[in-house]
Amino acid sequence: MPAPLLQLTGIVKEFPGVRALDGVDLVVRAGEVHCLLGQNGAGKSTLIKVLAGAYQPDEGEIVMDGEHAHFADPQAALAAGIATIYQELDLVDGLSVADNIFLGHERSRFGFSRVSDSNRAARELLVSLGHPEIRPSRETGSLSAAGKQIVSMARALSRQAQVIVMDEPSAVLDPDEVGGLFRVIEDLRASGKAIVYISHRLEEIRRIGDRLTVLKDGRTVAADLPARETPTSELIALMTGREVSAEYPRRTTPLPDAEPLLVVDGLGRTDEFEDVSFSVRPGEIVGLAGLVGAGRSEIVETVYGARRADRGTVTVDGRTLRRGSVDAAVAAGLGLCPEERKSQGLVLDEAVYRNISLASLPRFSRFGATRDSAERSAAHEASRTVDVRPDDPDRVVRTLSGGNQQKVVLARWLLRSCRVLLLDEPTRGVDVGARSEIYTLIRTLADEGLAVVVVSSDIDEVLGLSDRVLVVADGRVVHSGPSAEIDAHNVLDRILASNESSHESEGDAA
Numbered sequence: 001m002p003a004p005l006l007q008l009t010g011i012v013k014e015f016p017g018v019r020a021l022d023g024v025d026l027v028v029r030a031g032e033v034h035c036l037l038g039q040n041g042a043g044k045s046t047l048i049k050v051l052a053g054a055y056q057p058d059e060g061e062i063v064m065d066g067e068h069a070h071f072a073d074p075q076a077a078l079a080a081g082i083a084t085i086y087q088e089l090d091l092v093d094g095l096s097v098a099d100n101i102f103l104g105h106e107r108s109r110f111g112f113s114r115v116s117d118s119n120r121a122a123r124e125l126l127v128s129l130g131h132p133e134i135r136p137s138r139e140t141g142s143l144s145a146a147g148k149q150i151v152s153m154a155r156a157l158s159r160q161a162q163v164i165v166m167d168e169p170s171a172v173l174d175p176d177e178v179g180g181l182f183r184v185i186e187d188l189r190a191s192g193k194a195i196v197y198i199s200h201r202l203e204e205i206r207r208i209g210d211r212l213t214v215l216k217d218g219r220t221v222a223a224d225l226p227a228r229e230t231p232t233s234e235l236i237a238l239m240t241g242r243e244v245s246a247e248y249p250r251r252t253t254p255l256p257d258a259e260p261l262l263v264v265d266g267l268g269r270t271d272e273f274e275d276v277s278f279s280v281r282p283g284e285i286v287g288l289a290g291l292v293g294a295g296r297s298e299i300v301e302t303v304y305g306a307r308r309a310d311r312g313t314v315t316v317d318g319r320t321l322r323r324g325s326v327d328a329a330v331a332a333g334l335g336l337c338p339e340e341r342k343s344q345g346l347v348l349d350e351a352v353y354r355n356i357s358l359a360s361l362p363r364f365s366r367f368g369a370t371r372d373s374a375e376r377s378a379a380h381e382a383s384r385t386v387d388v389r390p391d392d393p394d395r396v397v398r399t400l401s402g403g404n405q406q407k408v409v410l411a412r413w414l415l416r417s418c419r420v421l422l423l424d425e426p427t428r429g430v431d432v433g434a435r436s437e438i439y440t441l442i443r444t445l446a447d448e449g450l451a452v453v454v455v456s457s458d459i460d461e462v463l464g465l466s467d468r469v470l471v472v473a474d475g476r477v478v479h480s481g482p483s484a485e486i487d488a489h490n491v492l493d494r495i496l497a498s499n500e501s502s503h504e505s506e507g508d509a510a
Contacts, residue, residue: 038215040401053077083156093141248464267312273475287466335413403434
């Protein structure tokens with residue numbers, strides 16, 4: 001086995017009242033993809049920031065290419081050959097691709113940027129990554145999520161990085177784009193680069209990883225495990241400290257004579273989606289499956305009134321809602337857990353109880369003043385119902401794990417007594433243990449009589465959770481039926497068939 005390219009030993013990092021890293025060990029070798037696993041709060045993000053030079057460890061040793069290293073700041077880590085691609089990509093949308101690639105180490109002469117030189121060098125990097133179609137002069141903001149990932153990788157290579165850290169790089173990619181990402185990673189591995197890959201998706205670890213390290217509570221609980229051979233049950237037990245079932249909770253069949261709570265009829269928005277119709281009964285979970293960009297999020301946001309429909313109707317319990325009115329939707333009993341919970345669903349610097357009570361504030365107001373004790377007490381009860389941890393209503397939401405942040409949004413709608421729950425990417429960025437809890441919670445809410453709509457990029461998740469599934473492609477529903485009668489391969493086949501049909505139609509029109 002080759003000597004380590006990067007070795008961390010006994011890394012400790014403390015913050016006031018918190019020991020985030022408590023003696024972490026990590027060994028990374030050239031030409032390998034080393035996967036880093038752990039629940040939210042296990043210490044992965046802190047360790048990444050230590051590698052990136054954003055944090056300096058309080059104890060421990062870092063050895064890079066046989067030399068003791070100390071990264072006083074991110075520039076020092078880059079100079080040593082470590083580049084980090086964060087989940088929230090730090091690209092500047094208004095700049096060109098080339099400008100983003102060389103941001104901070106611009107190619108200049110006599111103090112002036114050499115645009116042609118930058119474009120040429122950027123083109124070489126993009127070609128080396130297998131993406132010659134990305135023009136160096138193109139504005140970065142116009143690229144897809146996958147294109148931005150490639151630009152971030154090109155920037156890492158422009159720094160002559162030997163170790164590339166990737167934090168949840170597939171979180172916003174569809175299956176085809178994930179395949180492209182993995183091909184790039186395989187090329188980087190073949191060229192001798194070391195990849196540190198962080199993901200909650202165990203199926204990705206099997207496909208791309210060589211070895212893996214598991215963190216729990218800031219400690220290394222397993223190191224150098226073979227990525228493909230280690231049983232899933234063992235990985236889950238290591239991450240959570242307990243046995244967690246990876247199966248989806250038991251389905252229950254809604255009463256056959258139950259009237260639909262939610263009826264969507266002929267809904268459409270120009271250039272986004274067209275002629276979408278479905279219904280959801282009490283106790284039923286309906287899933288929307290499709291690739292990124294298919295129109296799924298746009299559909300649920302329009303049902304909720306956050307986007308104004310151009311055509312069609314949304315009816316809740318026999319009452320047709322006013323188009324484009326969130327107030328009307330909420331008053332009728334709709335609740336939305338949005339795709340981006342941090343930017344769209346939460347006030348991160350407010351307390352848990354305040355985030356939970358947001359949709360119910362009039363209930364706790366009298367003569368224009370909020371009755372704080374009643375608000376806190378009711379919100380705390382709702383948070384306990386969904387098991388938000390820690391059990392502290394005054395805790396700032398920003399400090400919670402992804403899974404517990406999602407529970408806070410769910411608790412908001414329980415407090416509001418909503419009857420129809422729209423869930424957009426309910427487990428994105430959530431670790432495997434919390435994901436299992438959220439699945440159970442969603443099924444429990446449905447069993448208690450809620451009508452639930454689930455949108456997810458994970459096709460297996462949609463099929464596993466849902467009683468019925470709609471397959472959405474190019475803004476249209478191309479299949480509707482019981483989830484038990486279709487599998488992931490059938491879903492993709494229907495999407496591809498629809499895409500091919502659309503392209504043929506466009507060709508005929510031309």
